[in-house]
Amino acid sequence: MLLTAEKLTKKFGVHTAVDQLDLTIKDNECVALLGPNGAGKTTTLQMLAGLLTPTSGSIRFLGKKNIDRRFIGYLPQYPAFFPWMSAKEYLQFAGRLSGIPNKELQGKIEEMLSFAGLENARNKRVGGFSGGMKQRLGLAQAMIHEPKLLILDEPVSALDPSGRRDVLEMMNELKKKMAILFSTHVLHDAEQVCDEIVMLKDGKMKWSGNLVDLRKMQDGNHVVLETKEEIGHWLKTENYVTEYSFSSPREVELRLRNPGSRNRLLSDCMEKGLTITHFSEKGRTLEDAYLELMEQ
Template sequence: MIEVRELVRRYGDHCAVNGLSFTAEKGKIYGFLGPNGAGKSTTMNMMTGYLAASSGEVRIDGIDITRQPEKAKERIGYLPEIPPVYPDMTVREYLMFAAALRKVPKKDRKNAVSELMDRTGITEMADRLIKNLSKGYKQRVGLAEALINDPENIILDEPTAGLDPEQQKEMFDYINALKKDHTVILSSHILSDVNAVCDSIWIINHGKMVASGTPEELAQMNRPNGAYEIEADGTREQLEAVLKAVPGVIRIDWNADGAAIVMTDTDADLRGTLSRAVFQAGMTVLGLARTKKSLEDVFLALTADETKPAHEANPAHEMNPASAKDGDSSVADGKEEA
């Protein structure tokens, strides 16, 4: 379990994270969603102990990461957006090195590395230099390193960045398999990623939590009173005139396929009323469906109005945990440029 309470991180006058609070429990995948510069990576760096919070608290399985950092970090597996791997090591050498740093008992290291290479599909790359691997395989090596000591809490920052569709599917399949025995948090600004794999979603903007819930709950919360897509065999002018006369209809838009998008001011289901009106006007209904907002619609509604350009909202520190003064001696430290 990961508990975050009133977390704040400031860079001078800029507040990158502003009072975030949430709890992540075992058996679920949580998605951190927000535009570039929203504070996702800064929050993850504080959760994993790579960056000190200005104020607030992070507890990993009840352990305060500020007061007992070494003990707390033993319970976290972290995959940054750019895996901090040594390019001149082979995959096997690097994972053996990571196992030693993560305090895996010496007698268990060889088996742990072999098992993780098999689980992440990199066994055939075991004796290749990491610098010669594709982006997808480097991501797998980074994931194997994050899991080398079998931590209960897994934090993944943009785990599918740069992967092709097949590699993305493989990564998601593996992440889904992890949730049975782990707490999993992943960060992304790609909405399809989050919607595909997450049980619960946190949307943040300018360092603040603006919404949280399941994908279905978020869509329902932000759904318009009523929206319908309707196709008929009449002309656009005929159909628009009929639909505008239906009580409750406030606007008619048109999509690229020529279907009418009917916006209403009521929660009542108007499908029957709309279809009867079209039929009585001498037209045939070719298609009628009530529409719902997608996660993309929700995201844009919650963040678009206030989102700043990335160069204003994303200080260099946010993507560079190695710049923090409170870093530990774990595998990721000091190798961000490798």
């Protein structure tokens, strides 16, 4: 295990921001910390990055109690840049801080500028960068020393769709080389890069597991039926149908009592001489499953 946190707790005065959180990260695993505003994501990430002391609980990283910051890369939610520095100077600064030997640093900086698509902006002042460029530079800064764990606090939340796509693509490349823990309040972003999800609300873990498990929680009793002929009104008397709504006389969305009800529905259609042109599982979206878990 790369990182294990047990009963991690952070209190600010009487307010408990993170409450007895258990979390593990394996080598090369990508974990999304998902939760609404104020859930405790930033507080959790800061503790795991060794920037904030937990009130109680323990963290083991690389088998040790002390977090060795040389092996962690961190991108804050609101990174502060020196606006007068150029991209190259900023990476030089970040590289020195992380202790990269001088003779390796120039090569590293070139590699990072190219990875972040900032070769042509190398000598431009960061103050004039767009949000997307800043975030790509921030990501380059966080990984210049090839950490074992990259911690990213809402790396895409402030970006427009194309900036979002660029950063998510960078993360997809990076996860081949290192473990990534990143926070977001958008399930869709988590889906793009991660397999493991930890849902946080009011400082507590609400659910954790992989996307496959989350998808399994989608409901299979919601179906759509379309027929060549008009369906008619017999559905209302069938006790295996709990809800239905017609979008046209030939198309209906139904909620069935259980998965076995599907066969009854289909055989009733055939009995009534209806020709089925479409039958599919509507299911809840992943977003619905997420919201439901969060509201529990």
